[in-house]
Amino acid sequence: MSVQERKARERAERERLIVATARELAEHQGWDAVTTRRLAERIEYSQPVLYSHFRGKREIIGAVALEGATELAVAVRAAAAAADGPRARVTALARGYLDFAERNPAVYDALFQLDGGLAYAQDDTPEQLKDAFAALLETLGEVAGDGVPPGLFTEVFWAALHGLATLTRAGRLPRQDADWRVELLVDRLAIV
Known part of the structure; x- marks a missing residue:
């Protein structure tokens, strides 16, 4: 291994450490606790x-x-793949998405609430974000209905999921009705 390769590997390891530490700190204490001084320490x-x-x-x-987008894509793909039939896949995808948002609140905030300087729905959107959307589109495109552009349907369904995740986390919607909301969303939007 050359000196340059070793330095590149060490740099990548430091970068992973910074991101992992920021994420851990944000998950336990919130994003306000993540400062460059605290991270450096x-x-x-x-x-x-x-x-x-x-x-x-x-x-x-x-x-x-970006790390969270990759994890979200894996989570919703795994959830959908474990189900049989279009309706079951959409329901599993919705539950997988909401579970991800609940289990990873700081990551979810980084993805959808905070300014991370990332372009969404643009030519220069990072591949991880495009793949997270593609993970939703793969399943939701099946149930968009005739004449409805699958991408547009995915955006609307995703917006509904985001609203459910955000309102539930904020305590505006009671958690005990979460399964019923998912069933209602799937029943009303997914054409199976």
């Missing part, structure tokens, strides 16, 4: 080292969001 590197990887908190949020 936690990873035992100086702030200039941290800034050599990320220009600031915004870029760190973006890195957490």
